[in-house]
Amino acid sequence: MDKQIAQIEKGEDLVRVALTDFRKRQYIEVRTYYMADDGEWKPTRKGITLNPDLMKEVHQALGKALEELENAEDSDTE
Numbered sequence: 001m002d003k004q005i006a007q008i009e010k011g012e013d014l015v016r017v018a019l020t021d022f023r024k025r026q027y028i029e030v031r032t033y034y035m036a037d038d039g040e041w042k043p044t045r046k047g048i049t050l051n052p053d054l055m056k057e058v059h060q061a062l063g064k065a066l067e068e069l070e071n072a073e074d075s076d077t078e
Contacts, residue, residue, distance in 0.1 A: 014041060020049065028055045 006017040014033045019026060031047025050058060 013044075022049075025051065027051055 002021070003019045004016060005019060008015040008017075010032065012035065016029075016031055016033055018029045018031075020029050021027070027049050028051075029047060029049040031049075032044045033041040034044055036042045048058075
């Protein structure tokens with residue numbers, strides 16, 4: 001069950017978020033893709049594939065990091 005969830009432009013590349021299966025287990029994959037000479041989008045080695053529980057922890061950590069950046073930006077503008 002590979003299912004693409006989101007596709008985000010990053011310059012000439014794409015970042016794709018997808019649900020994937022491997023050995024009867026589900027994972028969440030975030031990976032950069034490039035346009036190959038044959039016109040197909042191909043995955044790069046730049047990416048991460050995690051089980052849902054670990055991805056929840058990463059999601060929370062990313063939220064905290066964004067919050068820190070926003071707080072730092074707010075204090076810089078004061």
